[in-house]
Amino acid sequence: MNRKGLLLLLLALVLLLSCFLHIQFTEVSSTSAAQANVLWWEFRFPRLISALVAGAGLSLSGLLMQNLFRNPMAGPYVLGINSGASLTTALLMLGGFPLMLHNFGLVGSSLLGAFLAAAFMFFVSWRVQQTTGLLLVGLMFASFTGSIESVLQSWASPEQVKQFFLWNMGSLQQLSAAQVPWLLTLFTVALLWSLLLIRSLNAFVLGQDQAFQLGVRTQRVRFSMLAITALLAGSITAYCGPIAFVGLAIPNLGRQLLRTQDHFLLIIFCLLFGALFLLGCDILSVYLEPYFSLPINVLTSLIGAPYIAYLVLRRS
Amino acid sequence: MRSLWLLLLLVVWACESDPQPQRPKQAKNLCKYSELLTITPAKNGFLIQIKNPEQPKEKFSFQLEQPFMRIAVLSATHVGMLSALEQQHRLCAIPDKRYLHDPLIKKAVAQGKVADLKSAQQLSIKKLLARHTQALVFSGFGPEQTQIKRLRSIGLTCIPNYEWRETHPLARAEWVLLFGALTGQFEKAQQYFKQVCQNYKRIRTLPNLCNSNPIVISGYVYGDQWVAPAANSFEARLYADVDFAYYFNKRAGTGSCFSSIQSVLAKSTGVVLWLNPGQPTRAALLQQYPKYKYFPFFKKRIFCYTHNTNFYWECAAAHPDWVLSDLSQIRNGNVKKLHFYKELRP
Known part of the structure; x- marks a missing residue:
């Protein structure tokens, strides 16, 4: 087995160990069997799945965005895809629509927002060729959606504002056992779809014109990449709130460690390390709980932001 | 022996001619329960001292000689304290009408007699000055906001209220004495608080x-x-x-x-x-x-x-x-x- 294979195997083992460590936190000391059952199935298990799926899914969507835009600074958060999902969710939550009460209302609106934002950024990427320009548009878009959310908050009731604020902080504890199959289904569809695209993704590394000459249906692949990203970012944002930096940092780290453009290896790395990263952040937040509470978004930003700054400095 | 007598005489004379300086009599604090509020009678009114629980060394203090006719408040709790003393007519501005209960004040806001500041965090100095505000009572949250400092610099009396940081319910209620002093209704406030204490103790037993x-x-x-x-x-x-x-x-x-x-x-x-x-x-x-x-x-x-x-x-x-x-x-x-x-x- 070569070095890359060993690294991925090691990652898989560490992830498995982390899962066991995460499960150990279940407090069953003073509970009945029935209550221990509730603790595990309704609290621990959905939290574990949230961490694994959100970490893996956001990393995968970041990898796809970086390939599509041929830009290592691309990611669902930086390009405003999370912001699109956040905006439509804000419209639903702060607008007080009864649809909000339904599980599908939240997921549907989040998916729609993510898809529209991804389509918008894709359109912009055709017009704006420069990386800096594209990132600026992404930041402006995020700022614009943030302003609309602020306007909506000034109209909404304090209760609605509180609900939206909490959702916006990001959380791995909001998913219920009943929602786990939905999140897993959406994730599995997105994952299988991206595995079908591996050859095209590898060809895209050479540039879309080259990929076209190699027989790749570039238009269809571009649409697929956007759809997968919207599916992942939208569903994860709906259930866990917007989570920053995972989608941006993990694929870059994968390229640095594996030194490859083979998207089969990169996808596996993103799935394993993305899941491990978010699980690690959650384990850390559990350890810190007796002292202070840190929303998951704060932890990911605390670790992710310096890494991105390092990447930018290294490139310049 | 003669010199010993002389020394004794000198000691006695020294004691008589240099009497011990009298300690100034400590003014009595009129608050019994509060750990953060001190009200002491002063020459023409009260000396009010408010301790900041976040920065115990920092103490806000001012001499109150004249009651205020136009008071702005930045918390619903302060409105309640004024209502308890039936001094709602002194209010000139409130933080947000959505959080009001008192029907009298709601009516005054609707009639435009009391200004709705909309947000305690983003104070409108213009609105406060337009209402000829004399005093502003705000909830203390550690370091003072820039707006409060700015209002102080233009001569408005800004009083922090830390009632929410008290650890005893009666200490919290005792802040009604502050509003009694501010409105010139101190005795009424004392009566009110005495009644609350009596009720509280009766229920506790x-x-x-x-x-x-x-x-x-x-x-x-x-x-x-x-x-x-x-x-x-x-x-x-x-x-x-x-x-x-x-x-x-x-x-x-x-x-x-x-x-x-x-x-x-x-x-x-x-x-x-x-x-x-x-x-x-x-x-x-x-x-x-x-x-x-x-x-x-x-x-x-x-x-x-x-x-x-x-x-x-x-x-x-x-x-x-x-x-x-x-x-x-x-x-x-x-x-x-x-x-x-x-x-x-x-």
């Missing part, structure tokens, strides 16, 4: 009809945590005064305490009563956090004031006797007339 001390939990899920009043807060004191065994009575602190949701779920089998969950109905609770249904105490008695939140926030600080009366009735299970609380029916 009412017999506990429960066989044991019922275990009570307070608070709700906020984000990823359970938030509740800490063991040394005024709310925990209220629970102790009606013989409740408070779930968080080992969590030190004078404000809020936090606990993991799973820890609360795992260790709350003995809880028989849930207070202040923050929602007016059980359905609203489940909508806010569907996993509440798994908590054993969700199926027990739940009481909250959220059917009339504005009334509670405006009046509870000035009426701890009413809050205690409600809790006492809830404890004994013979609920006759509750002032603030209402049971969330299953």
Whole structure:
């Protein structure tokens, strides 16, 4: 087995160990069997799945965005895809629509927002060729959606504002056992779809014109990449709130460690390390709980932001 | 021997000619319970001193000689204190009309006699000056805001209120004396507070009809945590005064305490009563956090004031006797007339 294979195997083992460590936190000391059952199935298990799926899914969507835009600074958060999902969710939550009460209302609106934002950024990427320009548009878009959310908050009731604020902080504890199959289904569809695209993704590394000459249906692949990203970012944002930096940092780290453009290896790395990263952040937040509470978004930003700054400095 | 007599004479003379300087008589603090507010009689009024709990060395103090005719307040609690003294007519600005309860003030706001500042965080200096505001009472949150400093610099008396940081319900209510001094109704405020104290003490000594001390939990899920009043807060004191065994009575602190949701779920089998969950109905609770249904105490008695939140926030600080009366009735299970609380029916 070569070095890359060993690294991925090691990652898989560490992830498995982390899962066991995460499960150990279940407090069953003073509970009945029935209550221990509730603790595990309704609290621990959905939290574990949230961490694994959100970490893996956001990393995968970041990898796809970086390939599509041929830009290592691309990611669902930086390009405003999370912001699109956040905006439509804000419209639903702060607008007080009864649809909000339904599980599908939240997921549907989040998916729609993510898809529209991804389509918008894709359109912009055709017009704006420069990386800096594209990132600026992404930041402006995020700022614009943030302003609309602020306007909506000034109209909404304090209760609605509180609900939206909490959702916006990001959380791995909001998913219920009943929602786990939905999140897993959406994730599995997105994952299988991206595995079908591996050859095209590898060809895209050479540039879309080259990929076209190699027989790749570039238009269809571009649409697929956007759809997968919207599916992942939208569903994860709906259930866990917007989570920053995972989608941006993990694929870059994968390229640095594996030194490859083979998207089969990169996808596996993103799935394993993305899941491990978010699980690690959650384990850390559990350890810190007796002292202070840190929303998951704060932890990911605390670790992710310096890494991105390092990447930018290294490139310049 | 002669020199010894001379020395003795000198000592006696020295003692007589240099009498001990008399200590100035310490002015009496008129506040008995409060740890943060001091009111002492001064030459033409009162000397008011307010301690900042975050920075104990920092003390706001001012000499009050004339009562204020036009007062702006930045919290519903301050409105309640003025209402308790029937001094609503001195109000010239309030923080947000959506959080008002007092019908008199609501009417005054509707008629444009009292300005609605909309937000306590983004103060409109223009609005305050247009209303000829003489004094502004604001809730202290550590370091003072820039706006407050700016208002002080143009001559407005800005008074911090830390009533919410007191650890005893009566200490909180005692801040009514500050409003009594500000409005020239100090004696009335003293009478009012004396009555509140008497009621509070009477209710505290009412017999506990429960066989044991019922275990009570307070608070709700906020984000990823359970938030509740800490063991040394005024709310925990209220629970102790009606013989409740408070779930968080080992969590030190004078404000809020936090606990993991799973820890609360795992260790709350003995809880028989849930207070202040923050929602007016059980359905609203489940909508806010569907996993509440798994908590054993969700199926027990739940009481909250959220059917009339504005009334509670405006009046509870000035009426701890009413809050205690409600809790006492809830404890004994013979609920006759509750002032603030209402049971969330299953």
